[in-house]
Amino acid sequence: MIMLQHALVEQFHSGHSLDAHHLFGAHFSYEGVNGVRFTVYAPHAHRVQVVGSFNDWGYPIEMHRATTGGIWSVFVSNVSEWAMYKYVIQKADGHWIEKADPYAISSEMRPKHASLVVNLKGYSWHDAIWLNRRSKGFQEAINIYELHLGSWKKKDGTTWLNYVEIARELVPYLKEMGYTHIEIMPVTEHPFDGSWGYQSHGYFSVTSRYGTPKQLMEFVDLLHQAEIGVIFDFVPVHFVRDAFGLAHFDGSPVFEYPNDHDANSQWGTLNFDLWREEVRSFLMSSANYWLDTYHMDGLRVDAVSNIIFWHGNKQRGVNDGALAFIRRMNYYLNQRHPNVLLFAEDSSDFPKVTHSTYEMGLGFDYKWDLGWMNDTLKYYALDPIYRAFHHHSLTFSMAYFYSEKFVLPLSHDEVVHGKGTIINKMWGDYNQKFSQVKNLYLYMFAHPGKKLNFMGNELAHFREWDENRELDWFLLEYAKHAAFKRFMQDLNQIYRYHPCLSRYDYTQNGFRWIDADNASQSIYSFYREDEKSVILVLLNMTPIAYEGFRIGVPYEGNYVEIINTEKAIYDGCDMCNFQPVHSDAIHNHGYHHSINVRIAPFAAVYFEFTK
Numbered sequence: 001m002i003m004l005q006h007a008l009v010e011q012f013h014s015g016h017s018l019d020a021h022h023l024f025g026a027h028f029s030y031e032g033v034n035g036v037r038f039t040v041y042a043p044h045a046h047r048v049q050v051v052g053s054f055n056d057w058g059y060p061i062e063m064h065r066a067t068t069g070g071i072w073s074v075f076v077s078n079v080s081e082w083a084m085y086k087y088v089i090q091k092a093d094g095h096w097i098e099k100a101d102p103y104a105i106s107s108e109m110r111p112k113h114a115s116l117v118v119n120l121k122g123y124s125w126h127d128a129i130w131l132n133r134r135s136k137g138f139q140e141a142i143n144i145y146e147l148h149l150g151s152w153k154k155k156d157g158t159t160w161l162n163y164v165e166i167a168r169e170l171v172p173y174l175k176e177m178g179y180t181h182i183e184i185m186p187v188t189e190h191p192f193d194g195s196w197g198y199q200s201h202g203y204f205s206v207t208s209r210y211g212t213p214k215q216l217m218e219f220v221d222l223l224h225q226a227e228i229g230v231i232f233d234f235v236p237v238h239f240v241r242d243a244f245g246l247a248h249f250d251g252s253p254v255f256e257y258p259n260d261h262d263a264n265s266q267w268g269t270l271n272f273d274l275w276r277e278e279v280r281s282f283l284m285s286s287a288n289y290w291l292d293t294y295h296m297d298g299l300r301v302d303a304v305s306n307i308i309f310w311h312g313n314k315q316r317g318v319n320d321g322a323l324a325f326i327r328r329m330n331y332y333l334n335q336r337h338p339n340v341l342l343f344a345e346d347s348s349d350f351p352k353v354t355h356s357t358y359e360m361g362l363g364f365d366y367k368w369d370l371g372w373m374n375d376t377l378k379y380y381a382l383d384p385i386y387r388a389f390h391h392h393s394l395t396f397s398m399a400y401f402y403s404e405k406f407v408l409p410l411s412h413d414e415v416v417h418g419k420g421t422i423i424n425k426m427w428g429d430y431n432q433k434f435s436q437v438k439n440l441y442l443y444m445f446a447h448p449g450k451k452l453n454f455m456g457n458e459l460a461h462f463r464e465w466d467e468n469r470e471l472d473w474f475l476l477e478y479a480k481h482a483a484f485k486r487f488m489q490d491l492n493q494i495y496r497y498h499p500c501l502s503r504y505d506y507t508q509n510g511f512r513w514i515d516a517d518n519a520s521q522s523i524y525s526f527y528r529e530d531e532k533s534v535i536l537v538l539l540n541m542t543p544i545a546y547e548g549f550r551i552g553v554p555y556e557g558n559y560v561e562i563i564n565t566e567k568a569i570y571d572g573c574d575m576c577n578f579q580p581v582h583s584d585a586i587h588n589h590g591y592h593h594s595i596n597v598r599i600a601p602f603a604a605v606y607f608e609f610t611k
Contacts, residue, residue: 378390553591
């Protein structure tokens with residue numbers, strides 16, 4: 001038998017490996033002559049062969065049992081970079097099947113599916129300063145721009161840009177708009193464009209749609225040099241069932257559950273067997289690979305509720321083996337990469353998602369607050385006449401907020417499949433929709449928690465997202481959309497410039513309701529605070545204007561309006577507070593001082609008080 005690194009083999013089989021990709025796949029090496037070692041895990045195979053362009057797809061080269069545990073390997077000389085290859089596996093019943101390499105670094109463009117030999121060495125990174133100072137950001141502004149690389153912009157409106165071309169367009173836009181991070185929808189290789197990368201087969205393979213692995217490295221590098229973090233969308237729950245991929249890899253369930261009931265997912269894909277140690281090592285190594293090789297700053301883990309519960313259904317009970325996997329993965333990733341961000345996209349009410357694994361939490365840093373998203377969007381869709389009866393839809397989030405470290409998401413899931421875009425979800429006519437979507441965003445950015453918005457939200461996109469088309473950039477030719485983009489740009493910058501809007505997101509001393517119960521007027525008031533300043537927030541949820549509205553304030557002094565959704569530059573009615581408002585010694589809302597301000601219909605306003 002061929003001798004492989006014993007420690008890597010042992011870690012792989014025990015389910016504790018973050019480095020299985022150094023063992024498996026196609027790796028350049030020097031064994032007397034230049035060549036490549038191919039290694040694959042196929043525990044139930046009778047024979048395994050490799051065939052490729054290096055031998056003109058001719059007679060397959062026999063692989064040898066490298067271990068008794070089902071690992072096969074062979075060294076092939078004179079294999080050049082970008083050579084194509086496949087594994088040919090004889091199943092236990094004698095039939096032969098062709099498979100792509102589960103650990104391939106790159107793959108052919110769909111619909112072809114051969115794996116490619118790639119040398120990742122030689123890229124010169126320029127992001128050491130960024131890597132040395134990045135952090136979990138619990139007390140910092142985190143404002144995430146989620147995007148799909150194939151449909152943000154296209155060349156001539158029709159052709160994909162490559163990773164580097166995207167970065168060169170994206171960086172100045174992100175800097176102009178004031179985003180701190182991007183989250184890229186999955187760029188692992190996948191056969192169907194319409195899955196958006198969420199139904200993958202190449203967990204180590206950079207999708208060839210937008211270029212090469214080193215071009216993705218340059219993409220990340222360029223963003224880091226511009227001080228923008230990159231979050232990678234990671235999908236450890238399910239994979240495509242295409243015959244060339246992971247499904248029944250050696251003729252038996254290697255990656256999926258052995259019984260159909262557990263293996264088949266609601267997406268028409270196959271669920272990973274998260275109880276199996278080799279599968280755990282495969283997925284943990286994939287997660288580490290993107291963080292280590294491509295310098296990603298975080299992972300957004302998809303469909304965590306389907307890890308917690310069998311098929312994501314609470315009625316079916318907790319999947320204890322899957323919970324053990326996610327705790328183990330997050331523990332090891334935090335040990336290896338202590339400053340990367342781990343996000344859970346979780347729709348369940350399962351406790352301690354963002355608590356340490358030492359206290360039997362799941363070990364994530366942040367959890368998407370999908371409850372906030374649903375309650376908020378339902379409220380803004382209501383006719384203002386009925387909002388008084390649903391007033392606490394907007395106050396409820398603060399009743400549970402400190403149980404986890406939440407991110408407020410308005411993601412791609414909210415702008416597809418007939419749901420309507422964010423602006424289209426607003427109640428009212430064309431003008432009222434614009435007024436209310438600005439109100440929504442001012443509320444969102446004042447609410448505790450980090451922020452995430454899908455591309456196009458900042459343009460007030462009316463058309464639902466379509467992965468085949470670029471964003472409707474022509475909207476910026478229209479005054480209302482251009483003004484809305486200016487509003488989002490200013491709001492993003494205010495959020496970043498005022499630490500009181502983020503420093504105490506997850507402690508109870510940074511947020512206070514002034515009046516959470518004014519259902520009769522549908523007006524909300526609260527403030528955010530740190531040691532230096534206060535941002536007082538006023539939200540009017542009706543078309544009624546107030547020339548004088550008195551609100552209690554926590555400190556005596558001047559309150560300066562710093563942003564108003566109805567300001568003229570945002571295409572509003574310009575009913576603003578143009579001069580600082582000095583507090584009066586008039587008791588209101590439980591405070592000894594109060595201010596009297598103007599509020600336009602559907603207006604949302606920030607007032608700043610400097611201590």
